[in-house]
Amino acid sequence: MEQAHYPSLRDQAVVISGGASGIGEALVRNFARQGAKVGFVDIAQAQGEALATALTAEGHTVKFIACDITNTAAYQAAIADLAQLHGDARVLVNNAGHDQRHDWREVTPEYWDDRMAVNLKHFFFAIQAVAPGMKRAGGGSIINFGSISWMILTPGIPVYETAKAAIHGMTRAMARELGCDAIRVNSLVPGAVVTQRQLELWLTPEDLASIEAQQALNGRVMPDDCARMALFLAAEDSRMISGQQFLVDGGWAHT
Incomplete structure (x- = not known):
């Protein structure tokens, strides 16, 4: 099935975190095929x-930089390097995260700080790094990836859920802070996305059947579904949309 083409994305500089696999890989591929400089x-x-x-090799403009996003100085330096190569970013997709399972009774202050760094902190400092360039360019779009996990009371990942819930608050706050410079900030909230990693680590056939039973729509949410919303x-x-959250979850029945 042919998908939408967005002429306004051609030649625009896009920065994506966690782009090597899963949803991130789908984001990289989809933006590249729109003609963006990724x-x-x-x-x-x-x-x-x-x-x-x-x-x-397909003819797209794509640059990869190996970087640990929990190292704020290194990550902001990588964003600066990409701006030198592609121009100031007009799009930032804060995607990187890690849903490591954990028992809340065993969480230490060090583990808490590490998980917040992986799942929340880098969003803010990436925004800080790209916002001046977006202002110079006349505006832009920031997309923060959340999760429905905290909405549906998923067990076994409370620190992850805390970080993901906070992302919506950050989105709302930064939409107000940056809107005067024509910078939009929104959250994209995936449901149970079927990635290779999820299949290898968590999703059994029984889990997949249960997920489909809880969705309004038949079928599985795939990485490309998230990328198309992005x-x-x-x-x-979407020039007049900001401060909102958009769920790509197959119509899950939330509490």
């Missing part, structure tokens, strides 16, 4: 380099 970071160097090489939020088609 820069992405990830700690998975081999995967990131392979993806960038493959897309460049394209809309990045494009000028």
Whole structure:
């Protein structure tokens, strides 16, 4: 099935975190195929380099930088390097995160800080890094990836859920802070997205059947489904939308 094309994304500089696999890989591929200049970071160097090489061979403009997003100075430096290469970012997709399972009774202050760094802190400092360039360019779009996990009371990941719930608050706050410079800030909230990692670590056939039973729509939410919503939020088609959260979850019945 042919998908939407967004002319306003052509030649626009896009920065994506966690772009080497899963939802992030789908984001990189979809933005590249819109004609955007895509820069992405990830700690998975081999995967990131392979993806960038493959897309460049297809004729797309893609740059990968191996980077640990929990190292704020290194991440902001990588964003600056991408701006030197592609121009000031007009789109930032804060995607990187990690839903590591944990028992709340065993959480230490050190673990808490580490999980917040992986799932929340880098969103803010990436925004801080790109906002001046977006202002110079006349505006832009920031897309923060959340999660329905805290909405549906998923067990076994309370620190992750806390970080993901906070992302919506950050989105609302920064939409107000940056709106005067024509910078839109929205949250994209995936449901149970079927990635290779989820299949390998968590999703059994029984889990998949249970998920489909809780969705209003038949079928599975795939990484491309999230990427297509991100394209809309990045494009000028959504120019008057900010401070909102958009759920891509198959119509899950939330409490």
